[in-house]
Amino acid sequence: MSDLKKLVALLGGTDQEHRTAAAVVVGALGIKDAAAQQALLKLSERSPDEQRVALDALARTAPKKGVARSLALLAHGAPAVREAAFRVLVAAGPDIVDEIRTRRATAGEAEKRELDRVLAELGGADAFKALLDGLAAADETTARAAALAVRERVLGADKRTRKSFASTTMKVLGKKDARTPQHDAALLKILGWCEDEAALPLLVEVAQDEKRPSLVRQEAVIALRFALQEDAASKSVVDALLIAATGSDAGLARAALGTLALAKIGDANLPKLKVLATHRDHERALLAVDKLHAHGGAGAAETLVDVVLHADRAVAERAAAALLALKDAVEPALAAVLTAKDVDRARLLAELVVPRAKDLKKPQVKKVQDALVGRLADDGRGYEACLSVARAADPEGTALALRELAAKLKKQKKEERAQHALILLSHTDGATADDRLRLALAALKKSRLDPSPPARARDEAIKLFNDISGDVDVARELKRDKSVTEDQLFYLGFHFTEEGDPLGEELLQEVIARSPRSKLGKAAKNKLKLEA
Structure with missing residues (x-):
């Protein structure tokens, strides 16, 4: 044998x-x-x-x-x-595809999943088509398993084969046959893995179709992130993703956010992200801010400035922080500072500009100073952001502008406004001792001249004259200023005498010299005798 x-x-x-x-x-x-x-x-x-x-x-x-x-x-x-x-x-081999089709028609769900696994492994156009056709009669678990089974085959294929798979899948999706949402979802999942840009119009159409179940729209949105791997998203794609990301369907929104996070957004589409960045849901808004930050460039900077102006405070702060890292941020931020009505948001943007203020060109600095003066001369509101930028860019020029404004307002008999301008001037690096003297004189005119210790401790005029007494010949300036009254001289003289400052005696002597027989003159003499 x-x-x-x-x-x-x-x-x-x-x-x-x-x-x-x-x-x-x-x-x-x-x-x-x-x-x-x-x-x-x-x-x-x-x-x-x-x-x-x-x-x-x-x-x-x-x-x-x-x-x-x-x-x-x-x-x-x-x-x-x-x-x-x-x-x-x-x-x-692939010759058994027809036998598998026949067997699948009467198989249970568990057997269908095994048959689909065989079809996925066989590959080839016939096996792929049979697999797609079989999804129509599959339950959710089987459809999902079939999609996953074909994934490795699709991802391992060359570009030409993937395009063929994508074309076959789109033909099935394009048929008017009655299909379950699970079937459509599995087909869209497979279409996404094909990474074919030719699928974009179909995916956008499905993503925007409100009549479709959320499950199907979500898969279309997810498939977009694969189809967009090489190219920047078009206007229609960005619009579809933003509609989904800002809608009320939380699952669809999450899918859209994930796709937006991975997609390349061209410069022309950047302004559209403002819609998402100003959404009431902070998670969605912050993703848009981070996307703009990562993109960078002038377009992203302009949109982020817009977000700072219009988004919720927390989102606006994130946008402002993102702008700090963008070299193109100064110009749009400065433009917004000059026109913003919201003081708080203008300050956020000013904080971005101030560290780089020395790099501003002269015309830009002039615009800031003019805006500052214009707002102070108008209603005195909303000037803070302009002031901080102007001081950082050109303290001397800003001091001059405030000095001229104070003189103009005083001439117009707008004493309150003039004093406000002087206060701002006194806290500017370019301020002089004479500027602080003018502020002190303005404050003296408003003083109640109450000589009691508590009142004098609270009096702004007293504080200002105390500050400048070492830099300015206060007695000489007060004597020369015809607008200073004897009551005001006596009040200051009384204060400085109480403080043991020789300036007090000099001012009281001036009161005596002007009105020796008046009540104030006699009070000045008595005060000097008591101190002697």
């Missing part, structure tokens, strides 16, 4: 170990004998261990002979048997 006949005899023998060993040998040697193949088919009807080795041997020697038996065992309870049947079917 030949060795081959002995092997065939062992395959049909009574000893399980001998049957199993013989099947391993037939598979290892690749023996393609008809009798051996029939013996392997009979062996595949025995115990699970024997079924596994028999199917593995058939996969190596005669996979097409084992197709029918493998299809029957593909839903076997033993995982090892199922995997062996899977290997036989894959080894049989």
